[in-house]
Amino acid sequence: MTRITLVAALASLCMNASTMAWMTPSSAIRSNWSARQARHATSKLSMALDYNDPVVGEEFAQVQTMSFEEIVEECEGFGIPVPPALDDVNAQLMLVEIRLRMSGRMSESETSEKKKPPKTFSSAFDETYWTKPVFQKLVDGYRENMDINAMNLITEYIDDKETALERYEGADYKAIMRKIEEAINAKVEITSPKISFSGFPSSMGEDAVQMTFDQLGTIVSFECTENLEDAIFSGKVEFDDVEAAGNAYDQYDGMDMGVGPMLEIVLNA
Secondary structure, eight states, rough: OOOOOOOTTTHHHEEEOOOHTTTOOGGTTTTHHHHHHHHHOOOOOOOOOOOOOOHHHHHHHHTTTTTTHHHHHHHTTTTTOOOTTOOOOHHHHHHHHHHHHHHHSSHHHHHTTTSSSOOOOSSSSHEEEEEEEEHHHHHHHHHHHOOOOHHHHHHHHHHHHHHHHHHOOOOOHHHHHHHHHHHHHOOOOOOEEEEEEEEEEEGHHHHHHHHHTTSSSEEEEEEEEEEETTTTTEEEEEESSSSHHHOOOOOOOOOSSHHHSOOOOETOO
16 A cells, blocks of 8 residues: 555445445456456555464454455455455455454554555555645545545545546535545645655755755754665754745655655644
8 A cells, every 4th residue: 555545344334335336246356357456546555464463363364264256355345456466365464454454453553654655656546645634634534434435435536536426426425525626725734833854865965955944944943864774864844934834845845856755844743
């Protein structure tokens, strides 16, 4: 997953008839993967399971009794397609993670892991989720409420807007679409002159990173740490006013530096 997980507990029991109408029958599961993947362009799961956790072991034992077709059908009920190349064991682990995440049984460290932006985006939904804070908040709200219909709509609206407009009708769905547009176009309210950053290449050197922010306004404090594994700098900056913080966000957030992950600037840090 990308690291965004679009899951809901026992979602196949609560999806309404309009959603079920366009899902692929289980009898055609393997032969129609390509069509389903086009309809269900979603983030990949992180597979961040602790195999020593007895909760994981218990859930895995239950999933092992299911056929491959049953696993695929349940995953698709959550709005997540099983990749064609995935073998039986990894498909089982995929379903285990879906169930654990939705029931809140993943550890705090694993839950926080999904809040770390991926180095690259696998879909338009991924990119929007990680680069639009208000949109991310909207998505997380629907996820916490286990609203799988809204999650399916949001995902498809971002990845294939034309199809979503044709497929989802009714006042409730239109209301969600308006919220999506508002979230995408919303400007983040800047309440603090403090920001955090991550993604400047180590080859720049710490002084050059500070000089980059110096050009935007007066710096009150500057912290910088090198991540040797990813060869990038991350840290925090406090400006003397919120305008400079906003300029840093507008100019550098999401910038591709050519190596490593894209720059990330977090406001109100």
